[in-house]
Amino acid sequence: MMGELTKLTLAEARDKLRAREVTSLELTEACLTAIEGAGALNAFVHHTPEIARDQARAADARLAEGDAPAMCGLPIGVKDLFCTKGVPSQAASRILQGFLPEYESTVTSQLFDAGAVMLGKLNMDEFAMGSSNETSCYGNVVNPWRRGNDDTALTPGGSSGGSAAAVAADLCLAATGTDTGGSIRQPAAFTGIVGIKPTYGRCSRWGIVAFASSLDQAGPMTKTVRDSAIMLGAMCGHDPKDSTSADLAVPDFEAMLTGDIRGKVIGIPKEYRMDGMPAEIEKLWADGSAMLKAAGAEIREISLPHTKYALPAYYVIAPAEASSNLARYDGVRYGHRAKLAQGDGITEMYEKTRAEGFGHEVQRRVMVGTYVLSAGFYDAYYNRARKVRALIKRDFDDVFAAGIDAILTPATPSAAFGLGEMQDADPVQMYLNDVFTVTVNLAGLPGIAVPAGVDAQGLPLGLQLIGRPWEEGDLLNTAYALEQAAGFVAKPGKWW
Amino acid sequence: MSIAPETAARVAKLARIKVEPEALPALAAEFNTILGFIEQLNEVDVDGVEPMTSVTPMRLKRREDVVTDGDRQAQILKNAPDAREGFFAVPKVVE
Secondary structure, eight states: OHHHHHTOOHHHHHHHHHTTSSOHHHHHHHHHHHHHTTGGGOOEEEEOHHHHHHHHHHHHHHHHTTOOOTTTTOEEEEETTBOBTTBOOOTTOGGGTTOOOSSOOHHHHHHHHTTOEEEEEEOOSGGGOOSSSOSOTTOOOOOSOOSTTOOOOBOOOSSSHHHHHHHHTTSSSEEEEEESSSTTHHHHHHHTOEEEEOOTTSSOOTTBOOSOTTTOEEEEEESSHHHHHHHHHHHOSOOTTSTTOOOOOOOOTGGGOOOOOTTOEEEEEGGGOOTTOOHHHHHHHHHHHHHHHHTTOEEEEEOOTTGGGHHHHHHHHHHHHHHHHGGGOSSSSSSOOOOOOTTOOHHHHHHHHHHHHSOHHHHHHHHHHHHHHSTTTIIIIIIHHHHHHHHHHHHHHHHHHTTOOEEEEESOSSSOOBTTTTTTSOHHHHHGGGTTTHHHHHTTOOEEEEEEEEOTTSOEEEEEEEEOTTOHHHHHHHHHHHHHHHOOOOOOOOOO | OOOOHHHHHHHHHHTTOOOOGGGHHHHHHHHHHHHHHHGGGGGSOOTTOOOOSOSSOOOOOOOOSSOOSOOOHHHHHTTOSSEETTEEOOSOOOO
C-alpha cells in the first residue's frame, strides 16, 4: 500500500485527498520511506522530514475544512537551486556550503501557499551548469533506468538530474526544476517523465540562485502532462520582486487539456535533422509527427535557418551572464571562505575562496564569460552573440506569424548515456546534449518534453514541443494529445 | 585565435580564481576548444541587427522611489563567514 501511494500522479493523489480516501500525512510518510530506501540514486541531498510532516498535517487540516488549493497535501521535491528558508540551499556547490537562506524563493513560497509538502532538496549540476549531473559537489545522481539487464550506472541528465530521478523512481509525486539551456527537458527525456520550461517571465526568478538571468526559468517535472499543468499553475504568476516577471493573468492550464488538436498546425524544422542522428531518434520524431497528424493536426515542414548558431551563441551569452552573476561569491557575505596564509590580502582571499569553492566546470564557464566580456572582445563575442540571438528569435517569430501553432522536435540527440562516459570528451561534446533545447531558451519560448517511446535497450526517449510565447495552455494541450497517442507507460525496474 | 597560457592567467586573474601555473596550459587548451566552437558565429551576417537586450519586449515597471525594505542587519549578517560589530569582516584592504 505504502509503495503504491508514491506511484500516484499529482492529479490522482489530489482527487484521493479531496475524497478523503488518503491523508497527506500518509502520502508524505510513504514518500519519506521511499526516499530513505533510495540512497543509491543520490537524488535527495537534504532531507526535510520535519518540515514535510508539519506541512502535511497543515494540509490535512485544510482539506478537512474543505479548503483544498491546487497542490494541497501533495509531496514534492525541490531542486537545490531554490532558496528555501532555513534549509540548505547550495546549488550543489561547495561555495554555498552551510548557507541557510533567511528567505523563501517566490516559486516555493507559492507552492507552499498552494498546500504543497516539501520532502527535501534535490541534487543537480553545480550552479545548474552541466548535462549529466556529474558536476555536483554531492556526487552524481544515478538514473533509475538501466539498459536491459546491464547494470551500468547511467546519467539522469542535467542539470535537474535529482528532480528527474526522484520523480521517475516514485520518491516524490513531482519536483521543481530550472532550465537555462535544457536543464528541465533533457533530464525529463532521459528518465521518461514530463518537464516544461515556461515562457521567460512566467515564473518569478526571485530566490532562485542565478546562473544566466536572461535564460533561466523554473518549471515543473512530473509524471504526466496533466500534472505539469496543475503544478505550473501554482508556480507561475506576476512577482514585483522580479523585474522580468510578466504581469499577465495565469489561465487554468488543466482546464485547457481537452486533447482536441484538430486544425492545429505543427511545424517540423528541417534544421533539426542533424548529421549522424541515431535512427531511433529519427523514427521517434517521425512517429510523433504521425501521431499528431492522426489526432487531426496539420504537419508542415518549416525552416529555422539560424538553428546551427544557437549553441555557440548560448556558450557566449550563458557564461558571460554567469561570470557576472557568480561574482557575488567572494567569501564575504555568505558561504565558503578559504583559510588564508600569513600576509594574504583581500585579493588572495577572493582567489583562493573561488578556486576552492567552485568546481572545474563552473570555473571554466566563469572564465570563458570573463574572457568574452573583457575589453577588446566584448563586441567580437558578446555583442555578436546577442545579435545572433535576435536572429534566432526572429526565425521563431516568422514561423509563428506564418500560422504555426507548435513545433515538434526530438528532446535530446540520444538516450541516457553512462556516467563517466563523457569524461574524456572535450567540453563541447557535452554541450551538444542541449542542441535541440537551447534555441527555446534563447528565444524565451515555452518548451515541453514528453516521453514518447523506448530505444532498443529499453531506455526512455522524449519528444519536445515548442509553443508560442505565453501560450503554455495550448502547448500543454498539444503535449497532452501526444502523450495520449504515445501511450508511454514504461517504468524503471526497481534495483536500488 | 589561439589563447596562450599567459592569456589564461590574465583571465583567471580578472575572474579572481586562483589557478596554479602548471594548470594554465590545459586551461588554455580548453578555452581554445570552446572559443573555436564559438568562432562559428563569425559566419552569420549580423549587419543591421540590434543586439538583443530583452527576449520579450516589455517596459520595466516603475514604482515610487521610497524605502520598501531594510532594517535587517542581523538577517543579512547571519550567513557571513566573519562578521563583527554589525559589519562584514575582511582582511586588511588599505595599508
